[in-house]
Amino acid sequence: MSKVPKIAVIGSNMIDLITNIHRMPMQGETVEAPDFDLGFGGKGANQAVAAAKLGAEVVMVTKVGDDMFGRGVKENFASFGIDITYVETAPGVTNGVAPIFVDRDGNNSILIVKGANEHLRPEDVDKARDKVLGSDFILLQLEVPLETVYRAIEFGVENSIPVILNPAPARPLDFEYVKKVSVFVPNEVELQMITDMPTSTMEEVQKAGESLLERGVKTVLVTLGARGALLLQDGHCELFPAVKVSPKDTTGAGDAFIGSFAYYYALTGDIAQAVKIANHYAALSTLNTGTQKAFYSREEFDRARAGLAKE
Numbered sequence: 001m002s003k004v005p006k007i008a009v010i011g012s013n014m015i016d017l018i019t020n021i022h023r024m025p026m027q028g029e030t031v032e033a034p035d036f037d038l039g040f041g042g043k044g045a046n047q048a049v050a051a052a053k054l055g056a057e058v059v060m061v062t063k064v065g066d067d068m069f070g071r072g073v074k075e076n077f078a079s080f081g082i083d084i085t086y087v088e089t090a091p092g093v094t095n096g097v098a099p100i101f102v103d104r105d106g107n108n109s110i111l112i113v114k115g116a117n118e119h120l121r122p123e124d125v126d127k128a129r130d131k132v133l134g135s136d137f138i139l140l141q142l143e144v145p146l147e148t149v150y151r152a153i154e155f156g157v158e159n160s161i162p163v164i165l166n167p168a169p170a171r172p173l174d175f176e177y178v179k180k181v182s183v184f185v186p187n188e189v190e191l192q193m194i195t196d197m198p199t200s201t202m203e204e205v206q207k208a209g210e211s212l213l214e215r216g217v218k219t220v221l222v223t224l225g226a227r228g229a230l231l232l233q234d235g236h237c238e239l240f241p242a243v244k245v246s247p248k249d250t251t252g253a254g255d256a257f258i259g260s261f262a263y264y265y266a267l268t269g270d271i272a273q274a275v276k277i278a279n280h281y282a283a284l285s286t287l288n289t290g291t292q293k294a295f296y297s298r299e300e301f302d303r304a305r306a307g308l309a310k311e
């Protein structure tokens, strides 16, 4: 029987308020928008759901709100078989929400109101110890307090669990912790903000990525949307081109990439192979609207990949 990857996600969850727009209103203006949808989101939750849909055993450590959104989020995790032992309710606090605006080309702009996510504390990492131990990877993002992210990195180091850190949304970081993670996965905007270096051209992305290696980060994997993903490690740099599709909605594509990357890296032990497959998974996730509901199950993904290979 083949291995079942085990992934622990210590991070955020949100309710996405997705509005399709033709254009943003100007100050004082009211503009009609064509469509609206509610969805389950949050970078941590999205990455957890992508890995679970592919077949990973997933443990989620997060805080939900003391409201109907929080109850829905918990049920949603459970519906994918995600372990919700440490999906706890923050008393008297609202759930995190994310108003998202998607334009006609499928590009998105996102606001986040962290709500209960701000209540995920470093001690919650240690509390979840029994469930997190034995994981192939710990997945982290930056929608929860930084102290919690740093404690989770330490926890990974203490227990020999490799950590994948997605520095989204970008914030100033303490590199004493960052250099302890196994794979650091920014997009080009986060890379620019964290390094304070330009990242418009591929050469600039490479230089900025290399500056992180110089600061002690072991492996940098930059997600570049339609341009693919750039992997930098051990003095090597390789571009993995994206799979060409006509996107309907790119929201959550980065999360689809990271959740599937963690799954396939754990499954194959081959980072290049995992990046290639994650490029496919992320591309397919843009063909439908919404975040988690646009993610493919393992069966759907295998079928779709076979179709793409024939084209």
Ligand code: RIB
Binding pocket: 014, 015, 016, 040, 041, 042, 043, 046, 097, 098, 110, 112, 143, 251, 252, 253, 254, 255, 291
């Ligand atoms: O990466 C996409 C996610 O960012 C959305 O689901 C939204 O909730 C924000 O966290």
